[in-house]
Amino acid sequence: MRRITLAVILFILLPLVSYSQISIRIFARSKPSSLIFSTVKGACILTDGAAGEVRLSQGETVAVTRYGDRVIYSTLSGIRGVSDSLAFSPAVSGALFTVRAPGSSEPEKNLTGTLTVTSFPGSLRILNITTIEECLPGVVRAEAGKYGPSHYYGAQAVVARTYICRNIDRHNLDGYNLCDDIHCQVYPGVVTDSVIVNACLSTAGLVLTDRDSIMIEAAFHGNCGGETASSADVWLAGYPYLVSVQDPWCSYSASSTWKRSIPRSEWNNYLRSKGIFPGTEGAIYSANTPAPGRITNRTVQGKKLWSEEIRLRFGLRSAYFSLSPAGDSIVFNGRGYGHGVGLCQDGAKHMAEKKMSYNKIIGFYYPGTIIIDVKYARRPARP
Ligand SMILES: [Zn+2]
Ligand SMILES: [Zn+2]
Known part of the structure; x- marks a missing residue:
């Protein structure tokens, strides 16, 4: 009886979270003090908290620099300003822009959605407010590589979406959801590879859960060497779906x-x-x-x-x-290559080449898990 009561309380305490929007800190590793913003496709609106709105037509470039606890900006066409915060938002649907951090080794990124820029101690805080589905292809390409069959990317898309949704509160105290560095998940910006984009679309909203609808720890690695590792042996944290499986699919690599x-x-x-x-x-x-x-x-x-x-x-x-x-x-x-826990990427790729579906690949590497829509899934209770 007590266990049932506890389960009910936990369910109430863990409300279903909305996953429609996500904020990602951009250039989280290099934490630049200046930024170059350029519109690539369609116009954008620059909202300057102090002065109002500036319309940025296609091809316009804006340089932004931290100035104490404020930010200063200047456009290529000669508009300048200083403000507590800046917001770049699309003036038309499908607007695309690039950002780069001068002097940083981080490559420029193509982004969609809204970008906010504020001064932070020692750097700019650059946040991209977008949707999980919009950023997912970029995350999948960063994790899974550029070339592979569609069901391989389908499996990786479900895995990456599960990771994002499970960890959506990782930077709550910092005022955003996730960062774009390996600390959370590498996000290189939006990508247009059609196989990856279609694999994400065909699995839209789907995540991996255990039998209690809790989103799983969706670990993956490069190559298991023929036998995946149990998480209990590697991280001393055992999960019923991260157990060792014999893998005949990755020996070709x-x-x-x-x-x-x-x-x-x-x-x-x-x-x-x-x-x-x-x-x-x-x-x-x-x-x-x-x-x-x-x-x-x-x-x-x-x-x-x-x-x-x-x-x-x-x-x-x-x-x-x-x-x-x-x-x-x-x-x-x-x-093998990597920690060996969970999905083996070389094996998953080969299974997909042999015409196995993404659900079959996932079922093989995460036994006992269920693929469901994220709106029916829950995050694990945090201690
Ligand atoms: Zn992070
Ligand atoms: Zn393997």
Whole structure:
């Protein structure tokens, strides 16, 4: 009875969120102090909080710079102003504009929707207010690459949408939803690749949930090496849908095996840091061939050596490896690329090439999950 009451309370406390609009902080990594805005297609309106509205015709460029706690701007056609905040909004539907940060290594972005610019301590705060469906193709291309079959992108679109919706409150305290950097999800701006755009459209609104309609932790990686990893083994957080599955679909890829040598001295230093005397660890070595299965940890004299920790320490392509000594070196023979949890991109791509649908791909890599419209899905309770 108490559990039922708790479930009802949780449901009330977790209202269905509107996912129609999203605000993304642009250039979150470089945090520039100036910005160049140009209209590419259609006119835009620049709303200057101090003076009113300026119509920016197609091809117009505006330079914006932080000036203390205000921003100053000047247009190519000679209009200047200073204001607490600026808003660039489309004057016609389908208006497209670009933004770039002078002096930054971040490439320029094509954007739609509205852009707001305010002064922030040390930088400009540039927010793009758009919709999830509008920005999704860009996110999918950044994650899934430029070339692939449509159902591969369909699977990635559902995964990316699930991530965005599940984490929609990530920057609530900062006054926006997500940033455009790897901290949240890389957003390169709007893209026009028709296969990706159509894959997003054909899955519009769909997200992945567990059996309680809670949006899942939709992890993915480059190549699992033939066996995905359980999240419990990698992150110590177990989910019933992030369990290890045997994957026959990714072995075609060059990423499915790898080999790496490190100096024996580095390895010995690592052993010492773990309280293991070099020369006593012989039992953990195996034949110099790729590992036959994932080994989460190896034990030497009661001390555990975790594969994931070794991967991070030595910058290995994956935590799926066997290792053996060879002269003054330790040789790792490994499989796969990335953490190995959830969807394997190389495998998903091959499944799609073999005419399997995005739902089948998702069901294979996230067993027991359900694809539903986001309006029926909920976010997990935050502690
Ligand atoms: Zn972020
Ligand atoms: Zn795989």
